[in-house]
Amino acid sequence: MAKYRGITVNPKRFERSQIKFYIILLPMIILALLPLIYIISTAFKPIEELFAYPPTFFVKNPTMANFRKLFGAAENTAFPMSLYLFNSIVATVAVVLLGCFISLMAAYALSKKRFKGRKSIFxxxxxxxxxxxxxxxxxxxxIIKGLGLTxxxxxxxxxxxxxxxxxxxxKQFIDDVPDSLIEASRIDGASEFRILMQIVYPIVKPAMATVAxxxxxxxxxxTEASNMFINTEGFKTFAYYMNVLTSAGNGVAGRGMAAAASLIVVIPNIVLFIIMQSRVMDTMARSGIK
Amino acid sequence: MKKRTKETTLRTQNALTGLAFLTPWIIGLAVFTLYPIGYSMMMSVSNLEFKISGGIQATFAGMDMYRKIFTEDANFIPALLNTLKFIAFSTPMILVSSVILAMLLNKVPKGRGFFRALFFFPVVVISGPVMSKLIGNDATMLIQAGDYGVYQVIKSLPEIISTPLLYVFDNVVLILWYSGVQILIILAGLQKINKPIYEAASIDGASGWQIFWKITFPHLRPMILLCGIYTVVDLAAMPSTALAKLVSDNVERTDMMYSYSAALSWLYTLVVLIMLGVVFLLLKERKEKQDD
Structure with a gap:
């Protein structure tokens, strides 16, 4: 797709006139990052600062005490932390892969197939x-009890x-995929499954990444499943485990520990997001469809 | 005649593959969502009796629960108004700011991916279970602490100026934290608009304002509608709205176990539906105008 120079949309080069956009964007970014800054700051706060009034936003004397307390509490539980971590990883990978696949199939069928009851299903x-x-x-x-899943x-x-x-x-994104493209690949002899994976999927990748x-x-x-449906400790998840560890020390002092725990829980989210977001970028424009 | 049979089979085949693709999802939706929704409908019109053996005895109670909500519950109307106000004010603010931010991002040559990632960040960070507990514990503190330096400056201004400013400031945080997905969707929409259209418009002498209203906005309309629906649902699903709190507070009511809050959540759903209807009417594509 050709890019035009000299138009303000999607410019390639940096020009001085664009500085104003950065000036507006930067404070917004800082606000958007507040929750993360807050949690990092709280996680490293020593106990005096947690009790300080009025509460301070930034940590003054960072300490690892909250993490030490968290891992100390972890040693007192019957099962090692790695077990919960393993459970969570297996469950998460399965949910992301299967969930995305099922949703993509359903969205494609709802968007591009004509059959009775399509509208009411949507x-x-x-x-x-x-x-x-x-x-x-x-x-x-x-229901879960009835299915024997507990x-x-x-x-x-x-x-x-x-x-x-x-x-x-x-579904909203697949609606924008032109029918002619799908028809063309059908005439070329592609199976429905192949159309879905090789034509539709690459086009809706940005939406797919969001859904993933x-x-x-x-x-x-x-934490819901571990809380309500599972008794066997060996099946429970990491988020549940972290929740239990932190609920032991409630109140202001527990807040530091809770922040430390949520920082640990949130790190994979952040890493995954950083990996995904570069893939999301501009896929729409590159797909060659107007 | 031959052609017709072929057409029919093609169509049937098309429908069959469609259904085959849908099956796993339909089963899941029916089992884990639709049936529970139906069940809660049943609960909202029944008196439930819990047997020691584990069974549930339901007797039909008609519209009793709903009548009680409107006539006896002093908390309901304030909670309803509060939630309505919250969603009705926040949704347009979130939509407008996501459009503005997405357009700004679209004009930035370097680091667009980076900036966009940062705006999506709160979506990733806030939703953790421990984090939500943390925010739930001291939600107000988080906001106050976040605004610390600027807050004091604004507070020192005369009250007439400071009150609306503080309101906007508080909401700026909320807006930014809840517009990650919307910015992504609108940015994707912006990238799909053909650049030659802009070029043609500027050659014809259209101003930036005209270009926005005549080209960008109509192109974005479906995306904005999608974002509007997503935003209303997203905000309504927040466990901290007054109505959602009322629902969860009433779950364990001993006299009307589950039934009362089932009725409440049905009313909540109805309210959300009405708001979605409004969003839809305001933002749907105007076909007649385009035909002219």
Whole structure:
């Protein structure tokens, strides 16, 4: 795709006139980073600073005490931290891969296939999107019990595979894929599955990456299954474990530990995001479709 | 005649592959979401009795719960208004700022990916379970602490100026933290607009303002609608809205276990639906105008 010089959209070169954009963007960035700065700062605060009033935002004398306390508490539990970590990694990888795949298939079918009930299925998805999650707990519990999923490892994976938001976002993006492109590949003899993976998937990659991140978060941060459905300690997840460790020391002093724990939990999210975001970049423009 | 049969089979085949692709997801949606939604509907019109053996005895109670919400619950109307106000004010602010930020990002030659990543950051950071507990514990403290230096400066101004400024300032944080996904979507939309259109417009002497309203905005409209829906749902799903709190506070009510909060959450869903309807009416594509 040719790029035009001298137009302000998508410029390639840096010019002095663009400085004003950076000046507006920078303070926004700082605000956007506040939660992370806050959590890092709190995680390294010594106990006196946690109690300080008015509370300070930045840490003055950084210390590892909160982390030491956290790992100290971890040594007193019956199972090693690595077990929970392993569980979380397996569950998260499974949820992201399967979830993305199921959502992509569903979104493609909802967007490009014509069959009876297509619209009502999409409406059902939207209803699911709007319903307040907290109230579904009890019926969900009954179902998971009925399916015999309680106290198995599967309960960490299966209930998380369905994310109405994911299908909704993907469907909107697949709507923009021109039908002619799909028809052309069908005439060339591509199977439906191949069309999905080699034509549709590359075009909607940016949306896919967003959905993957959402899936990752729902799985990696999930404590619900471990809390409600699993008794066997060996099946529980890392986020749950961190939650339990920090809830021991509640109150102001516990806040430092909680911040340390959430910093540890959030690091994989950040790393994954940094890896993903470069892939998301400009895929839309490069796909060669106007 | 032959042609017609072939067409029919093609269409059937098309429908069948579509259904095959949908099956795993439909099963999941039905089992883990639709059935629970239906069940909560049932709960909201019943009196539930929990047996020691583990079973649940439901007796039909009609609209009892709903009537109680409106006539007896003093917390309901304030919570409803509070939530409505929160969503109705925040959604346009989030949408406008995501469009502005996305357009700024689109004009930046260097480090666009980097900047965009930073705006998406809060989405990644905030959602952790421990983090949400932390924010839930001292949500106000986090905001105050965040604003520390600037806050004092603004507070020292006369009250007439400082009150709205502080309001905007508080909301700037909220807006930025909840517009990560929206910025991504709108930026993707912006990248799809053909550059020759802009070129043609500027050759014809259109001003930047005109270009925005005549070219950029109409192109972005579907994306903005998508973002509007996403934002309303995202905000409504926050466990900290007044209505969501009311729902979870009432779950364990001993006299009307689960039923009362089931009814409340149905009302909440209805409110969200109405707001989505408004968003849809405001932002949907105006077909008649384009035909002229």
């Amino acid at each position: 409406k059902a998805n939207q209803l699911a999107l709007m319903f307040v999650g907290s109230m579904l707990g009890i019926p969900r519990y009954l 106290d198995t490892f599967w309960v960490n994976i299966i209930p998380l595979l369905i994310m109405p938001t994911g299908v909704f976002l993907l 991140i959402l899936f990752f978060q729902s799985a990696w941060n999930s």
